Amino acid sequence: MLIRHGRGQTVATGQAKRRRPDPRKDCTVFESFDATLLARIQFAFTVSFHIIFPAFSIGLASFLAVLEALWLWKKDQVYMDLFNFWKTIFAVAFGMGVVSGIVMSYQFGTNWSVFSDKAGPIIGPLMGYEVLTAFFLEAGFLGVMLFGLHRVGPKLHFLATFMVAFGTLISATWILAVNSWMQTPAGFGMNEAGQFIPLDWWKVVFNPSFPYRLVHMVLAAYLTTAFVVGAVGAWHLLKNTAPRRSRTMFSMAMWMATIVAPIQIMAGDFHGLNTLEHQPVKVMAMEGHFDSHPNGAPLILFGIPNTAEKRIDYAIEIPKFSSLILKHDLNAPLAGLDTIPDNLEPPVAVVFSSFRVMVGIGFAMLGIGLWSLWCRFRGTLDSADWLHRAAVLMGPAGFVAVLAGWITTEVGRQPYTIYGQLLTADSISPVAAPAVAASLIAFIVVYFFVFGSGTFYILRLMKRLPRDPMPDLDDGPIRTSGIMPGPATGHTHGSTHHGH
Amino acid sequence: MAIDLPFIWAAIIAFAVLAYVILDGFDLGIGILFPFFPEKRDRDVMMNSVAPVWDGNETWLVLGGGGLMAVFPLAYSVILSALYAPIIAMVLGLVFRGVAFEYRWRTKRGEFLWNWAFAGGSTVAAFTQGVALGALVQGIPVANRAYAGAWWDWLTPFSIATGFAVLVGYALLGSTWLVMKTTGELAEKARRIALRTCFVTIAAMGIISLWTPFLRPQYLERWFSWPTAVFSIIVPALVLGCFALLLRGIRSKRDAQPFLAALGLFVLGFAGIGISFYPYMVPPSVTIWDAAAPDSSLAFLLWGAAFLVPIILIYSGYAYWVFRGKMDPEEGYH
Numbered sequence: 027m028l029i030r031h032g033r034g035q036t037v038a039t040g041q042a043k044r045r046r047p048d049p050r051k052d053c054t055v056f057e058s059f060d061a062t063l064l065a066r067i068q069f070a071f072t073v074s075f076h077i078i079f080p081a082f083s084i085g086l087a088s089f090l091a092v093l094e095a096l097w098l099w100k101k102d103q104v105y106m107d108l109f110n111f112w113k114t115i116f117a118v119a120f121g122m123g124v125v126s127g128i129v130m131s132y133q134f135g136t137n138w139s140v141f142s143d144k145a146g147p148i149i150g151p152l153m154g155y156e157v158l159t160a161f162f163l164e165a166g167f168l169g170v171m172l173f174g175l176h177r178v179g180p181k182l183h184f185l186a187t188f189m190v191a192f193g194t195l196i197s198a199t200w201i202l203a204v205n206s207w208m209q210t211p212a213g214f215g216m217n218e219a220g221q222f223i224p225l226d227w228w229k230v231v232f233n234p235s236f237p238y239r240l241v242h243m244v245l246a247a248y249l250t251t252a253f254v255v256g257a258v259g260a261w262h263l264l265k266n267t268a269p270r271r272s273r274t275m276f277s278m279a280m281w282m283a284t285i286v287a288p289i290q291i292m293a294g295d296f297h298g299l300n301t302l303e304h305q306p307v308k309v310m311a312m313e314g315h316f317d318s319h320p321n322g323a324p325l326i327l328f329g330i331p332n333t334a335e336k337r338i339d340y341a342i343e344i345p346k347f348s349s350l351i352l353k354h355d356l357n358a359p360l361a362g363l364d365t366i367p368d369n370l371e372p373p374v375a376v377v378f379s380s381f382r383v384m385v386g387i388g389f390a391m392l393g394i395g396l397w398s399l400w401c402r403f404r405g406t407l408d409s410a411d412w413l414h415r416a417a418v419l420m421g422p423a424g425f426v427a428v429l430a431g432w433i434t435t436e437v438g439r440q441p442y443t444i445y446g447q448l449l450t451a452d453s454i455s456p457v458a459a460p461a462v463a464a465s466l467i468a469f470i471v472v473y474f475f476v477f478g479s480g481t482f483y484i485l486r487l488m489k490r491l492p493r494d495p496m497p498d499l500d501d502g503p504i505r506t507s508g509i510m511p512g513p514a515t516g517h518t519h520g521s522t523h524h525g526h
Numbered sequence: 527m528a529i530d531l532p533f534i535w536a537a538i539i540a541f542a543v544l545a546y547v548i549l550d551g552f553d554l555g556i557g558i559l560f561p562f563f564p565e566k567r568d569r570d571v572m573m574n575s576v577a578p579v580w581d582g583n584e585t586w587l588v589l590g591g592g593g594l595m596a597v598f599p600l601a602y603s604v605i606l607s608a609l610y611a612p613i614i615a616m617v618l619g620l621v622f623r624g625v626a627f628e629y630r631w632r633t634k635r636g637e638f639l640w641n642w643a644f645a646g647g648s649t650v651a652a653f654t655q656g657v658a659l660g661a662l663v664q665g666i667p668v669a670n671r672a673y674a675g676a677w678w679d680w681l682t683p684f685s686i687a688t689g690f691a692v693l694v695g696y697a698l699l700g701s702t703w704l705v706m707k708t709t710g711e712l713a714e715k716a717r718r719i720a721l722r723t724c725f726v727t728i729a730a731m732g733i734i735s736l737w738t739p740f741l742r743p744q745y746l747e748r749w750f751s752w753p754t755a756v757f758s759i760i761v762p763a764l765v766l767g768c769f770a771l772l773l774r775g776i777r778s779k780r781d782a783q784p785f786l787a788a789l790g791l792f793v794l795g796f797a798g799i800g801i802s803f804y805p806y807m808v809p810p811s812v813t814i815w816d817a818a819a820p821d822s823s824l825a826f827l828l829w830g831a832a833f834l835v836p837i838i839l840i841y842s843g844y845a846y847w848v849f850r851g852k853m854d855p856e857e858g859y860h
Contacts, residue, residue, distance in 0.1 A: 118628045124581055125624035129617045131591045135606025136613055142606075143671055146599025147819035151827040154596040157589045158834040165585045166841045169578030170848055177848050219671065221599070223820045455607045456672050465614045472618050476625055483632040 062454045064462040065137040068469060070436075072129050074429055075473050079123030081428045084198055084244065085251025086116045087191035089278075090171075094187050098180060104274050111271070112255070115487050117172055122480045124165075129469075137462065141443055141453035148214055148222050148230055149204045156204075160197035164190050195244065202243055206236035208444050209435065210304045222444070234304050238297040239435075245290040246431065249391060250424025252282035256394075257421025258488045260414035273408050276417070280398035280407065287392040294388065295351070301435075302352050305445060307366050308438035311377035313348055314338045315362040322346035323360035328382065331375040336363070338378075372440040380433040387427035394420055531825060532818035535597040536807065538831055542593055544796050546586035547655075548699065548789050553580045555700020557623050557648020558693065560641060562719060568712050569641065571853050575707045577627055578849045582842050584620070596827055600671060601807045601817040607673040608666045609658045609680050616654040622647030649693065656692025660685030663799065664741055665809040684737060691730035695792065698723040702785035705776070708853050717776055720784055724772050727788075731765065731795055738802060742810060745802045757801050765794050 090112055097105035131153070134142045142150075170178060170186040178186070213229025214222045224230055259276030263269070302309045310316075314326045316336040325347035329338035349358040363371055394416060401410045439445050443453045553576040563569055576583075595602040606613055626644035630637055661680035668674055701723055704716035739746040749758045768790035775783030803809060807817040818824060 118632070121581075121625055121628045124584070125621040128584065128588060128620055128624075131588050132606060132613055132617055134595060135591070135602050136610050139603030139607040139672070142595055143599045143603040146595045146602060147823040150592065150596025150599055150602075150819065151823050152596075153592045154589070154827045155830050157585065157592045158830050158838065161585045161588055162582065162834075162838040162842065165582035166838070166845050168581055169845050173578050174848050217820060221820070224822045224826065227822075227826055455603070455610075457607055457610055458677060461610055461677065465610070468614065468618060472621060476621055479629060479636070480625060483629060486632070 061457055061459040061462050062451055064459055064466055065454055065457075066450065068137060068462060068466040069133060071466070071473070072126065072133060072469055074432070075477055076123070076126040076130055077428060077432055078425050079119050079126060080194070080198070081247045081250045081425065082254065083116060083120050083123050084194040084247035085249075086112060086119065086254075087187075087194045088248065089251055089255065090116060091184075091187050091191040092278075094184050098184055104271055107271055108275055111490075113172065115484055118480055118484050118487070120164075120168065122477055126473075126477070135455075136465075137455050137457065138443075138453050139455040141448065144221050144448060144453075145208075145444060146221070148207065148224050151224075152200050152204045152207070152231070156197055156200035160193045160200065163196070164193035167193070198244055198247070199240060202240045203231045203233075203236055206239045207231075207233050209233075209239070209439055210235040211444055211447055222447070235297075235300055238293070238300045241293050242290070242297045242431075245286055245293055246424070246428050248282065249286050249290055250428055252279045252286065253391065253394075253417070253420050253424045254422075255279040256283060256417045257419075260417035261488075263408060264411065264414050264418070269408070276414075277402075277407060280395065280402070280417075283391055284395035284399045287388070287395045291388055291392060294385075299352065301438075305438070306361065307363070307370070308372060308377065308435070309352070310361070310363045310366070311372050311374045311438055312381040312434060313352075313360075314341070314374065314378045315348070315360060316374070317364055318360065318362040319349070320359045322357045323348040323352075323362075325351065329378075331378045333374055370441060372438050377434055377438045380430040380437070383430040384427050384434060387423050387430070390420065390423065391427075531821050531828065532597075532814045534828065535593075535818065535824055536814045538828075538835070539590065539593050539597065540796075540800060542586050542589045544793065546583070546590055547796065548792050549583035549586060550580070551652075551696045551792065552576070552699040552703040552785070553583055554623070554648045554652045555696040555698070555703065557626075557644045557700075558652060558697045559700050559704070559716075559719065560645035560648070563712070563715070566637075568715075571708055571712060572704060573627065573630065573644070575704065575853050579845060580624075580627060582845060584624070587620075593827075593831075597819050597824055598807055598814075598817040599819055601812060604666060604668050604671075604673050604808055604812065605658075605662065608675055609661055610677075612654040612657045612661070612680060616651050616658070619647040619650030619654065623651065648696075652693045652696045653689040656689035657681075657685045659692065659799070660688030663688070663738060663802070663809070668808060668811050684734075684741065687730075687737070688734060691727070691734055694723055694726045694730055695795075698727045698788050699785070699792070702772070702788045706781050706785045713781070717784075720788075721773075721776050724769065724776075724784075724788070727791065728765070728769050731791070735762070735798065744806075744810065748802055754801070757798075761794055761798050761801070765791060768794065 090109060093105045093109040093112070096102070097109060167186040167189040170183065171190050174186065175183045207230055210233050211222075212233040213224065213226035215225045217223050255275050256279030259272045259274075259279055262272035263276055298309065298312075301312075313323070314329060314331060315323055316338070322345065324343040324345045326338055326341050326343045329341035329343075332339045346356045349360055350356050352358075352360065363374065394413075397413055397416070398407060401407045401413055407413075441450055442448060443450050556572050556576050560569060560572070563572060591602070594605075622643040624647075626640040626647065630640040630644065633640070657680065660682070664680075664682060664684055666673065666675060666679075698720060701716045701720040705713055705720055708716065739749045748754050768787045771790070772784050772787035775781075775787055805813045805815075807814050
């Protein structure tokens with residue numbers, strides 16, 4: 027069943043009027059919520075929570091590998107202190123990523139069983155490879171990375187850290203191949219059971235949007251982490267605690283912002299052009315182009331989408347600029363949503379707004395990066411209080427941008443799960459709405475409690491001085507307790523790893 | 527096609543599920559046993575004993591689920607919609623116990639909360655896995671490539687019984703793991719619990735083994751007609767052998783033996799289910815070959831599995847090796 031937010035008319039109401047006996051709908055209890063909408067909300071909710079953790083742990087794993095490499099190379103204790111500081115935070119975030127990921131791997135079957143049966147032969151093996159090449163690698167070496175420095179020595183330990191970081195990147199590669207295939211499917215055929223079957227794996231994996239999406243997401247993860255690390259460094263600089271360690275992490279984070287933010291904006295632009303080629307309707311929604319523009323479409327900077335009237339209210343726009351960006355020609359014609367049947371349009375208001383949130387944050391990040399560069403050259407990077415305050419404020423910006431970006435691309439794909447091939451309405455499990463509603467409520471309650479607590483603990487870990495233990499609290503489990511020849515003070519400190 | 531890819535894949539998935547059951551079984555068992563060890567000091571050691579490996583253990587569950595979707599998408603979609611409620615409860619249980627590994631160390635005031643999350647989550651996950659198993663053994667009706675049963679079909683006396691059986695079995699694995707990994711009073715207490723749970727486990731295995739053949743004629747025929755009835759002699763004999771080894775191990779203080787014998791019990795129980803099931807993936811109507819994805823999907827992933835699973839076993843084994851030996855309670859206490 028199709029749910030659309032716009033123009034006051036939805037296919038949902040159209041079908042509900044027919045009152046077909048269908049286990050997916052229970053009109054008595056959930057008048058306006060059918061199983062498809064509930065399942066979509068549930069997937070959006072659980073996947074939104076989930077993406078936060080990988081977005082952070084992909085970047086943080088690489089950051090940890092860099093820190094340990096610098097420590098091995100320069101023999102400077104500050105890097106090991108920072109490694110230990112961020113390692114415990116990584117452990118909490120990674121744990122949350124693992125458990126929220128397990129939920130995802132089963133949700134395909136519980137709520138989207140028709141999709142799983144039809145698309146399983148293609149996306150299943152890709153996700154299977156993700157498990158085989160990435161998850162086991164991460165899980166296998168994570169224990170050694172977190173608790174094993176004194177058992178295996180610095181070199182092997184670095185290998186473990188590197189493997190964890192490498193694993194997160196491999197994982198991103200496979201899962202983005204899956205998502206990209208759903209956005210721009212290629213290399214497949216259909217069998218008589220109605221399943222998508224692989225004809226050319228190369229084309230399936232390297233489908234048209236995959237390289238762009240992968241680069242865009244990995245850079246997003248790096249930027250997200252850079253701004254978290256930068257915010258923590260800036261916060262400690264403002265508090266003037268542990269200045270050397272705070273300086274080091276703030277400086278590293280700001281280098282990352284300065285260099286990666288402009289690259290990310292370019293990568294995003296390329297990704298947009300690729301979307302225009304393969305999913306033009308999504309771009310129409312992103313741009314808010316309800317009407318076609320035969321000679322030069324305007325770039326709408328801001329506005330309030332009015333889907334009932336099919337226009338953008340209070341629009342601030344630059345004439346012909348959209349054609350310049352998308353077609354590199356001020357007068358190039360651009361088709362609008364008026365060329366698309368209503369029932370094949372995505373919810374324009376959501377896509378339009380979330381896209382602007384993402385782009386806005388991207389430019390704010392660029393601004394921080396340039397500001398920090400300017401301070402760096404003036405030699406005031408460590409003392410620029412306003413930059414530090416801005417950096418603290420921007421700490422969670424990456425997460426917001428990642429979520430907004432995913433909302434743009436996923437909602438922009440509607441009404442399809444597999445773009446142009448399989449409707450979301452035809453993907454759902456034969457599960458009754460009350461069941462989906464009950465599990466949705468359970469997920470909401472559990473997630474807010476569990477991940478709310480986790481966020482609280484992470485914030486508290488960030489607040490502590492780099493390396494110093496929290497008052498009255500352990501720095502972490504001494505899980506290696508046993509034959510480990512750790513220093514005698516190790517467990518009073520809580521931290522088992524003091525470097526050398 | 528000379529090579530029977532669906533059959534090979536059924537074996538691989540079965541291996542992944544078995545690996546999951548015995549590996550996550552013992553660390554879920556630690557959680558199940560948490561209420562029996564009220565001392566913080568004991569709980570710290572118990573959790574520390576599995577903390578470096580639990581994540582890898584649970585990855586087998588993701589492989590079982592992800593692999594099933596890849597190679598038997600029909601089975602994946604049918605089983606998960608049929609077992610909707612227990613599966614949701616299982617993943618929520620795993621969420622609670624998974625985060626408890628980290629959260630428990632992050633707070634003094636809230637520690638009791640995460641002790642409960644760890645114990646409760648582990649117990650719920652174990653029980654619902656058993657329920658899911660029982661429901662699958664009972665059979666899942668399928669029509670037009672979709673689940674054709676009712677909403678609460680999974681809930682029967684049999685599935686409740688298998689739920690308890692798995693719960694007790696995991697507690698046995700957990701307690702024998704503690705016998706192997708710990709010393710002193712903690713190990714003594716674990717030994718006493720292992721002794722009790724192994725009797726209950728054997729009884730539960732016996733009851734379910736006698737109950738199963740009467741659920742479906744197919745199972746009855748498998749276990750009581752020639753030539754497959756041979757298994758009715760071999761499997762119970764081996765179970766009793768493991769049982770004897772387990773008891774002797776507990777009494778003679780050969781501390782690894784009870785754990786290995788308990789693993790043996792699980793392998794045999796699993797083999798028993800396999801003997802009942804074959805050639806069905808989702809009894810009573812979907813065979814391995816019905817459920818299989820096209821050969822091109824199976825072949826593509828098989829290359830990876832054939833190459834990577836041995837490597838995974840090697841480095842997972844390495845991770846266990848790094849953290850081998852007995853836990854030192856003094857060092858675990860802080």
